[in-house]
Amino acid sequence: MGVANFDAFYRKNASFYGDRPALSLRYFLDKFEVRGGGRGLDLACGQGRNAFYLASKGYSMFGIDESSEAIAKLGELADTQRLDVSGKVVNLTELEIESQQYDIIIAYTALDHVSADEGERLAREMMKGLAPGGYLFAAVFMVDDPGCCGKGGGVSETAAYIRHYYQPGELREQFRQLEPLAYQEEFALDISHSWPHHHSMARLFARKPLH
Structure with a gap:
């Protein structure tokens, strides 16, 4: 995943992806009237923009990332903002999630930063970790993204770290x-970091059945 380079990105910028949560996450939470509360897990959390938003909605958030710089910044922000957010440096390919422990799990561009097989395993761990009635939010880059195989101009500076670009419908099928x-x-256009650039993305908001 290029952890050393991600460390450098985070070291140079106190808010590499911005302070605001993903707009799609906010939209889905509002649309489906998710009240918040309980435990939440944020995979590849970075400096915590989504985790802090979920904490503000009442979740006790735990973020994991492979970058020690990102987790250090998340800890500093948690102290400053006095929100219930903590984190740990974890390799996604080694992650095991406790069964039925989380009321929400998010993976915003995490599943595509590992191989297809590792992504399948990680998706199973996420589903296992959700409590009945818990919510899942996932977003991945797709095969027609400009970063795939170096196609197109204005590619994001982090495009080289994507390991698996998703086919149409693949994310939905995975869950x-x-x-x-x-x-x-x-x-869509992305202006959250670096220069304006476009991404092709799939997003899923889902719920674990109660039975």
């Missing part, structure tokens, strides 16, 4: 055991 609440695929 077929869950109840899909919303699924979207789009090609």
Whole structure:
């Protein structure tokens, strides 16, 4: 995943991906009237922009990332903002999630930073870790993204760290055991970091059945 380079990105910028949470995450939480509360897990959390938003909604958030710089910054921000957010440096390929422990699990561009096989294993861990009725939010880059195989101009500076670009419908199929609440695929402008550039992304918001 290029941890050393991600450390450098985070070291140079106190808020590499910005301070605001992913707009799609906010939208889904509002649309489906998710009240918050309980435990939450943020995979590849970075400096915590999504984790802190979920904490502000009442979740006790735990973030994991392979970058020690990111986790250090997350800890500093948690102290400053006095929100219930903590984190740990963990390799995603080695992650095991406790069964039925989390009320929400998010993976915003995490599954695509590992190989296809490792992503399948990680998806199973996420589904295992959700409590009945818990929510899952995942977003991945797709095969027509400009970063795939170096295609197109204005590619993000972190495009080289994507290990698996998803096919249409693949993310939804990966979590077929869950109840899909919303699924979207789009090609959109990203101005959250570096220069303006475009991404092709798939996003899924789903819920674990109660039974």
